[in-house]
Amino acid sequence: xxxxxxxxxxxxxxxxxxxxxxxxxxxxxxxxxxxxxxxxxxxxxxxxxxxxxxxxxxxxxxxxxxxxxxxxxxxxxxxxxxxxxxxxxxxxxxxxxxxxxxxxxxxxxxxxxxxxxxxxxxxxxxxxxxxxxxxxxxxxxxxxxxxxxxxxxxxxxxxxxxxxxxxxxxxxxxxxxxxxxxxxxxxxxxxxxxxxxxxxxxxxxxxxxxxxxxxxxxxxxxxxxxxxxxxxxxxxxxxxxxxxxxxxxxxxxxxxxxxxxxxxxxxxxxxxxxxxxxxxxxxxxxxxxxxxxxxxxxxxxxxxxxxxxxxxxxxxxxxxxxxxxxxxx
Ligand code: FAD
Numbered sequence: 001x002x003x004x005x006x007x008x009x010x011x012x013x014x015x016x017x018x019x020x021x022x023x024x025x026x027x028x029x030x031x032x033x034x035x036x037x038x039x040x041x042x043x044x045x046x047x048x049x050x051x052x053x054x055x056x057x058x059x060x061x062x063x064x065x066x067x068x069x070x071x072x073x074x075x076x077x078x079x080x081x082x083x084x085x086x087x088x089x090x091x092x093x094x095x096x097x098x099x100x101x102x103x104x105x106x107x108x109x110x111x112x113x114x115x116x117x118x119x120x121x122x123x124x125x126x127x128x129x130x131x132x133x134x135x136x137x138x139x140x141x142x143x144x145x146x147x148x149x150x151x152x153x154x155x156x157x158x159x160x161x162x163x164x165x166x167x168x169x170x171x172x173x174x175x176x177x178x179x180x181x182x183x184x185x186x187x188x189x190x191x192x193x194x195x196x197x198x199x200x201x202x203x204x205x206x207x208x209x210x211x212x213x214x215x216x217x218x219x220x221x222x223x224x225x226x227x228x229x230x231x232x233x234x235x236x237x238x239x240x241x242x243x244x245x246x247x248x249x250x251x252x253x254x255x256x257x258x259x260x261x262x263x264x265x266x267x268x269x270x271x272x273x274x275x276x277x278x279x280x281x282x283x284x285x286x287x288x289x290x291x292x293x294x295x296x297x298x299x300x301x302x303x304x305x306x307x308x309x310x311x312x313x314x315x316x317x318x319x320x321x322x323x324x325x326x327x328x329x
Contacts, residue, residue: 002086004030005079006053007099009091013043015051017199018091018153023051025118025156029125030086032163033057035079035170037072038064042167049165051158057082057170068181069095071174073102078172080107085146087125089118092150092254093198100150109145116155116256116277125149133250133269134276152277153199154256189245197229197246202259203278205231205248206241207271209264209285209304213241218308219263225315231255231275233265249274263304267292284308 004026009016019034026032034053036044041058048056057079063071076099080088090100092114104111115127126141127149141147197203204226206219216230223230232242234249248255250270260278265271267283267290275281276295283292284300284307293299300307 002030003033003054003083005076005083005085005088006032006034007076007088007090007096008034008036008041008044008048009093009096010036010038010041010044013040015044015047016091017158018093018151020047020051020158021153021156022089022091022151023048023053024159024161025151026087026089027052027159027161028118029120033079033083033085035076037061037075045165045167049163050160052161052163053165054163055083056165056167058167059170059172061172061174063174063178066183067179068183069099069102070178070180071172072099073106074174074178075170075172076103077106079170080146082170087147087149090148090150092152097150100148104145104148107145107148109148110142111148111150112140112142113150114254115149115151118149118151118155127151130277133273152254152256154201154258154279192230194223195227195229197231197248198253198255200229200255201257202226202228202261203231203248203255203257203275204228204261204263205233205265205275206236206263206304207233207265208235208239210236210241211264213239215305216242218305218312222261222263222308222312222315225312225319226259228259228261229255229257231260233268233271262292262296263308265292266290267295 006022009019023032031054033055034048035057045056090096112127117128124141129138204223231248232246237247250273254274256277258279260281262283281296282298283296284304288301
């Protein structure tokens with residue numbers, strides 16, 4: 001069976017969920033071989049093997065952390081040369097997409113970005129994409145070279161599929177360009193304790209209807225009851241109510257969670273572009289004509305300050321973490 005190369009996203013050896021999703025997709029089209037780079041790359045082995053990697057290629061070098069993307073492209077190219085895979089799968093993060101694009105250029109291969117599904121085809125893997133603000137769903141395949149495909153988080157369920165997971169050191173020689181752009185400092189983002197927005201299974205988002213920065217506490221409370229990430233519309237971000245890093249939409253993050261709850265968001269096309277592939281969409285809006293209702297699975301017409309705290313309370317009750325509500329509700 002043909003091998004499929006999966007580029008691993010990990011933090012200090014802990015494999016991130018989108019990579020485990022890639023392994024599930026890779027198994028549909030061949031035998032997954034994982035490539036893990038940088039500090040503690042070998043620590044990824046147990047998790048990758050548990051999720052179907054038959055081989056794990058590793059290379060640890062300071063260059064991966066000290067310089068921007070080119071060392072990673074060099075390593076991926078070396079891995080492609082070593083195993084001649086049927087396809088290369090890469091998570092759809094901003095950095096990994098740049099790595100994928102550069103690799104495709106070097107291989108003279110076609111690239112498909114932001115796939116939301118992948119299946120085996122007679123002439124190579126067929127990728128599904130959601131395009132033009134999710135107005136169309138397309139299926140395509142790469143017609144030249146080794147297909148390089150980036151896949152959005154939450155596009156497949158993580159599946160345990162124990163495999164050999166043999167660890168092999170990859171030989172990589174860095175190109176002259178590898179050390180061209182050095183990382184001079186790093187400032188870690190303050191942790192909120194919530195999941196990463198682009199990877200979260202549940203996202204609760206607030207818009208202009210939230211009415212102020214302090215009112216986002218209502219959105220955060222619902223998010224915390226559901227173990228969700230918090231998103232925001234551009235109107236809320238531009239007003240300075242929530243950080244730009246949490247913006248969802250055409251000029252913000254693209255999310256595809258199992259559940260997206262839009263609170264006080266009208267559903268402008270630019271917002272939809274970033275969330276329309278969510279599996280289940282719920283909206284709370286006091287205007288029954290709001291365009292967001294055209295796209296929801298469940299809609300609540302009402303004031304979010306009335307609806308959202310009740311929802312939070314009932315979620316917490318279901319989780320058994322609060323006393324029963326009084327009989328007025
Ligand atoms: P509004 O459109 O003002 O909607 C607020 C909604 O809240 C209304 O429907 C109202 O009925 C409801 N509401 C008010 N009070 C309450 C209440 N108490 N309870 C319940 N409901 C209430 N937007 C993005 O979000 N992401 C992007 O990435 C993005 N990129 C853009 C790129 C370009 C080039 C352009 C031109 C625009 C972009 N926009 C983006 C902006 C977009 O067009 C909209 O202006 C924006 O999405 C509106 O945000 P909103 O829905 O929060 O606000």
